[in-house]
Amino acid sequence: MKFKYVIVGAGLAGLTLAERIANVLNEKVLIIEKRGHIGGNVYDSYNEDGILIHNYGPHIFHTNDREVYLYLSNFTKWNDFWHRVLTYVDGNLVPMPITVETINKLYNLNLDCSQVEKFLQERAEQIDEVKTSRDVALSKVGKDIYEKIFETYTKKQWGLDPGELDTSVISRIPVRLNRDTRYFADKYQGMPGHGYTRMCENMIANKNIKIMLNTNYKEIIDQLHYETLFYTGPTDEFYDYKHGKLSYRSIQFQFETLDKNEFQEAPVVNYPNDYDYTRITEFKKLTWQDHKKTTICKEFPCSDGEPYYPFPTKDCKAMFALYEEDMKKEKNVVFLGRLAEYRYYNMDAVVRRALDVFGCRCQAPN
Numbered sequence: 001m002k003f004k005y006v007i008v009g010a011g012l013a014g015l016t017l018a019e020r021i022a023n024v025l026n027e028k029v030l031i032i033e034k035r036g037h038i039g040g041n042v043y044d045s046y047n048e049d050g051i052l053i054h055n056y057g058p059h060i061f062h063t064n065d066r067e068v069y070l071y072l073s074n075f076t077k078w079n080d081f082w083h084r085v086l087t088y089v090d091g092n093l094v095p096m097p098i099t100v101e102t103i104n105k106l107y108n109l110n111l112d113c114s115q116v117e118k119f120l121q122e123r124a125e126q127i128d129e130v131k132t133s134r135d136v137a138l139s140k141v142g143k144d145i146y147e148k149i150f151e152t153y154t155k156k157q158w159g160l161d162p163g164e165l166d167t168s169v170i171s172r173i174p175v176r177l178n179r180d181t182r183y184f185a186d187k188y189q190g191m192p193g194h195g196y197t198r199m200c201e202n203m204i205a206n207k208n209i210k211i212m213l214n215t216n217y218k219e220i221i222d223q224l225h226y227e228t229l230f231y232t233g234p235t236d237e238f239y240d241y242k243h244g245k246l247s248y249r250s251i252q253f254q255f256e257t258l259d260k261n262e263f264q265e266a267p268v269v270n271y272p273n274d275y276d277y278t279r280i281t282e283f284k285k286l287t288w289q290d291h292k293k294t295t296i297c298k299e300f301p302c303s304d305g306e307p308y309y310p311f312p313t314k315d316c317k318a319m320f321a322l323y324e325e326d327m328k329k330e331k332n333v334v335f336l337g338r339l340a341e342y343r344y345y346n347m348d349a350v351v352r353r354a355l356d357v358f359g360c361r362c363q364a365p366n
């Protein structure tokens, strides 16, 4: 079989590229996907009770990249959703990320914004060189808040002490000296009106795009002729683990449908210090679906299972650097996405990367 373009992986990276190739270049493209569905980790579906769930954990779209927002808006309308998270500490539910409200609730105070700034300055530790996620938290909020909110959650999530993780992990969570309790402050935020899977289906509704589901690309790649292969799967698998197996953190998602209208006060509640799970999502609060029952999902992080999170440690980065040397030598293979680039990408960043790759690697016909 001959295709000018072949894509491995039907996640957002692969689908964005396929959409551009099919619609802008009017070229045929083959996507090979080992799962039985498109969308990668943004896949959502209706469960047996008819409740829309995110099969691979809660996904909230947020970006400051206007072009990415407008691009995806071609394929979905958005519910005007602003994500909120509460975290369960010392028997109270307090807003995450840390805001003036969080400090007041945690310590039973009634401080204004400048008083909270002073409160945190007095507690923040002086760290000359911030090298780890532990340093990030201690230098912003001090030991007590670090222990209450970050230390145990991070140990559960990663199986490692925050002192072993690079700064990028806890830096994802801002500390706000105001009363903005939204989880993300980005300019554009939303939830696809009919879900992510519908958005993804709309992206590839073009007869130039052929998809093979339930197929590991290794089973058929030798029978294909292509000019360019876009690879969005794990890089170590591509190279048959020649430099070793890259570590990914996985999660077991435990879904429960309850015979009641509502379960919790916010779409997501974090449990830093109690239970073995890190957080509970209640999907109706993300999707605004009307239903007399409600489905929740508990997340139990683990090391074995589907690769979800690349590990931001020194050793893992060093191993990936060896693979990167090989990747650079490839002439007709382009690596992109969370697995292939071993990067903690959000959805918007993956779409941005795919649009950029399209811009440099795909030529319009003369």
Ligand code: FAD
Binding pocket: 008, 009, 010, 011, 012, 013, 014, 032, 033, 034, 035, 039, 040, 041, 042, 056, 057, 058, 059, 060, 061, 062, 215, 216, 217, 218, 232, 233, 234, 237, 251, 308, 309, 336, 337, 338, 339, 345, 346, 347, 348, 350
């Ligand atoms: P993927 O979605 O992983 O797609 C890669 C595809 O390649 C998969 O479908 C896989 O099956 C396929 N594949 C792998 N190996 C092979 C093979 N050998 N042959 C064929 N196919 C193969 N981002 C946000 O912006 N907001 C959020 O709220 C958010 N929440 C998240 C929550 C969780 C629990 C997780 C894990 C991620 C979250 N993300 C979130 C990140 C988001 O999921 C990713 O940015 C995005 O899905 C990455 O797309 P991708 O195409 O790079 O990878």
Ligand code: UDP
Binding pocket: 087, 096, 149, 150, 151, 153, 154, 157, 169, 170, 172, 173, 270, 272
């Ligand atoms: N984190 C934490 N406590 C929380 C929330 C997050 O310690 O209540 C840390 C944890 O290490 C986590 C990181 O901050 O992995 C990033 O959090 P985010 O909510 O962005 O995680 P994701 O949604 O990507 O799993």
